[in-house]
Amino acid sequence: MREQLPALIVVVPLLASLVAPLVAYFSTALVRLVAIAAILVANISAIGSLTHALTKGNWHYHFGDWAPPWGIELVIDPLAGAIAVLISFVSLVVVIYAGPYLKEDGWLKKGIFYSLFALLTTGLLGMVVTGDVFNLYVFLEISSLAGYALIASGGNKAVVAAFRYLLIGTIGASFYLLGIGYLYAVTGTLNMVDLAEKLPLLMDSPAVIIAIVMLVVGLGTKMALFPLHGWQPDAYTYSHPAAAAFIAGVMGKVPAYAAIRFFFFIMGAATGPVYKALQIMGWLAAAGIIIGSLMAIAQKDFRRMLAYSSVAQIGYVVVGLAIGNSLALIGAVLHIINHAIMKSCLFLVAGGIQWRTGNVSVEKFAELNKKMPLTMGALVIAALSMVGLPPTAGFFSKWYLVLGAIEADMWFYVVVIIISSLLNAVYFFRVIENIYMKKASEEAKDKDKDKGKGMFELPLQMLVPIVVLGLGILVLGILNEPIVSQVIQFVIPGGGQ
């Protein structure tokens, strides 16, 4: 069994997704357990594979024993392993959280929700562990299709948001497909390792330059890089509240991972065209950081504020790629991990507030700390981490980015990161002020609207995930040094050698 671990990461959630509606027909309690168990298996397999990659070197798993480049292989290197652990962990936390939200739904809705959720997890994990660029496209579409359906199940507005995301997402995926088409045309291979060997000699070919442009547009659309982020605020705001945390926290990060994979592992960013493309992406990302933060300040809806803040936060990752030295790359990967945890935590809190009081507007959050002290504590930790105050996790990824920018003499990015931290402080402290300082109006005290009347906090299934992620932010921050020296420094190309 042990030598099959990389395959289990993808296969187990996929099987769970297939059987979920059937299981739900017989028992709605069982389907929940099946989904949780499958994602737990994926998480354990991911941790096992990561450990293997760290101790014994990259793990190449050949599907059906077909040797690459003819067969498809899964490759677990420290980067893929770390991101796979992150995805499966967030997925596990969110699937546990989803329980109370679905309580009143029938078997079909429950079955389909868990089926789609497992499918989304499959797609995202597959994108990370695969060693084949076309396979990555297929997993990208699997995760997107599941994502469209999960977003659409959030209500009337969500359907329109999902449809628009579907159109734009398909344009992005088509650009990606064209990009790998060009790469295939010049190299005759789709295997990542093979491509990495053949591409360096061809970097000046116009076909490769076109491929780079297509990949930037395709992956940029999928990760909501400014100005390709138009689909993102609506999709994150209106998506199914039980799945929003996973969608908002992780879905945008995986294309960013794919960008690191392409530009640093397959193509080698030191060479001409990739370097230039990354500089352009860096400028766009810097604009996105500022504009995303400003838009977030203007929002009243808590979820929409978080969605715009995601536009800014993905910018940090891309800025890290644009700077391109090892400190900045460590910062970028660290920020993918930290931001996934922070944003998931914040969306879980937003969903919890919505479940308990029905409010999504920041102005109506007054005195929530009396009803939900632990949830609000997690919110404060996550907010401080988004602003970047030590010892929370968010401080350290920004710290590495700033160090990298200084080392590369790119002071412009240092200024952008600092300004954006101040802007983050503006909108997150406004939320905290609304919760702790303001007096609740009479209308808000109306107990009839309170779903958990007289009850402490949220149901345990929702509270535990929130607290776990809130503590996770602190743990990632405090244990930052060992995490970087044991794991993250090995994820960058040629790292740790």
Add this chain to the structure above:
Amino acid sequence: MDSFITGSLIYWLVAALFLLGVYGILANNNLMKKLMAMNIMQVAVIVFFLILGQKLGGTLPILMGSDTTVDHYINPLPHALMLTAIVVSLSTTGVALALLMRIQERYGEIEEDDILRRMNE
């Protein structure tokens, strides 16, 4: 001129088809027409890959007798890839049609500007 027609013309046609699809998605107001434009765009990508596999004078990639000259067979890999891409395109269209039915049910129309106006009310 002949070399243009036999050589790169087809790529220009595919590029035109692709851009036509993207333009259709951006410019149309009717969501159904947007979806059709999306399909046109996906077909352009599929045709692009099929051209990559084509060879002048090549035949089906099935071993014919003892002829093992690679140049006599077309490249089957892009076709195999595009079978997958067609399935993806089909399922995307399916999901999109299902969403369109929901939109029609809940808003009574599929004109984007009207729907957006009503969403923001």
